[in-house]
Amino acid sequence: MKKVKISSNNILLLITIALFVVMYGLGCVVYASKGFTHLQTFLNVLINNAGLICVAAGTTCVMLTGGIDISVGSVVAMDCMILAVGMEQKGISSVVLMLLVLAIGLLFGLVQGYLIAYLKIQPFIATMAGMFFARGMTAVISTEQVSIVSDKLFVGLSNAKVNIPFGIGAYTNKKGILQIPYVRPTVIVAILVVVLIYLMLKYTKFGRSIYAVGGNQTSATLMGLNVAKTTMLTYVLASFLCSIGGICYCLNTMSGTTTQASGFEMDAISSAVIGGTLLTGGVGNIVGTLFGVLINGTISTLVKSHGKLNSSWPNIITAILLCFFIVLQAIFAKIKEAKKA
């Protein structure tokens, strides 16, 4: 007998999805004249946030273990710089560089994971050191802004369009030209990441151990789980996903600068929190995180569509939403406690 119960966690996810639908619907009604109703607007939100989706997926896994990873923004900046300088100034092929970036991600995760899992250093401090290191390294590699223009494969990947099949959402614009909605390859990567992480969390031993470790370390140990190993592997996974996200981000911006992606870690964390992941660990869902990122993206699109609002409004609206969700979570937690007692 399997029954889908509506628990407090499900409700949070449902509210997140509902909020996204309402917000987007509102945009469609208010900004219909500015093309908000076209499928392409939604796809653009995905295109702009493909990197963030990958990074937030990793952050969610780390948060599920009860830890935190604030190094991701700096690592993304470092990845972009490595790609940009490697291609433009050193003339290395983009394939080699992408593999290098992924390898660096693994190594970064391994070091951070070891410090946190085996040397019992607080995740905040260990990843803060990682953050400093990566941000500083970006400046060591180069302090100027480097734009990627020469590598054919990378530029091609950045400009590649994957059209939506069967003419879904296609329309003719004012000039009478047929517009077929498209996504970039990065979006496919991001969706693939979300699907894989979803399946991993739900159906593999490793995924279930992540929830167990985050729920209660002592009982996880008593169940015979290797808590330290699970924790370390989660950080490795997060940094690896962060490197994938870094490549996606770089395909969007096509440049490397020292200040790039600052505050990215908090975007990732707030997306996960809006999606219903608790920082204390054990509770959360990757689908929620995806919608968290989409909500963040929709807010900036809405503010941009308005055109006259100050650029700091997206931050403020995100903060208000964050506040709303956090208080909601707290209320659900209190109800749960009251039921128990």
Add this chain to the structure above:
Amino acid sequence: MSKLKGLTKKQLFLPIFSMILVMLVNVVYDIACGNPPLSFFQIATQVTTSGDTILFGRLIDVLNRGSEVVILAIGMTLVVSASAGTDISVGSVMSLSGGLCCMLLAGYGVTNVDHYKVPLVVGILAGILLAIVCGIFNGFLVAYLNIQPMVATLILWSAGRAIGLLLCNSAIVYVRVPSFQFLGSYCGPIPTPILVAAVCVAITALILKFTAVGTFVQAVGINKKAARISGFNSSKIILICYAVCGLCAGIAGIVATSRIYSADTNNIGLNMELDAILAVALGGNSLGGGKFNLAGSIIGAYTIQAITTTLYALKVSSAQAPVYKAIVVILIVVIQAEPVKAYFKKLSAKKAAAKEAN
């Protein structure tokens, strides 16, 4: 030998040790460069273009530039101790309070003034008051709604700077009045930020010494429920800690604003929360809450500034400095880590056993 061991077990050993280490690096560097070996500690006087005599030297620079982090570290220590979490909003709140202060002094939408629109005191008090309100908001979420501190303060981390930008109409507001620059410049020969930090530390130290507040905070931090059952109003104590943290952020924000006599909302207090948390951790305080040591945090804060100043002296650019900072942080926390300590204990026990066998 046993005396030395007793010394290493003291809580303040690590922060002082790392401070001395940083100073040693300076001495070695100066010798290598052919400078007098103790030039790090030299304090000279300098006459400014306006004819004032001011103190000058690397040590003064460390004390001066480290003031904001020291002030923040006071509040952060209390927050960490009481709620077992960190307040990551302090940098944004600094920027917000500086922004409000300058906005009031200059008037909304004005970016450059040479006279006050409202009295200076009003501007400063409003800035600090807003920061306290921010602290109370954080404290309410943490203490009464039981939200994890980092998530609760994430709200203002994101909104604080953005609201500051709105207040200043997304521009840098300059207040070119000499009296506004006082808090960030010199009081006689001594840089005023040093005095502000010293006063903040002294007041906190006196309160902790002559009242039981410190014990209350630690009791709540060690076990919130047990403290409540023993008759403390745990939630209220946590709320007060966050309010104090907000107050500290407000003062630091005003000092930082006064230093550059302008509200550069995008940059004031940027990443300062990380330095403040680091100061607490370097001071030998557990980020897991409970017992705290204010002196440790303050030494930790100056150590961070000493590292930064030393790196600049070594001609490392400000963008590249974080690499070395990261390495230093990792070294210090690894030495502190329990498993590493246990390993060394085992090693020394083995040695002792081998000695006995002989």
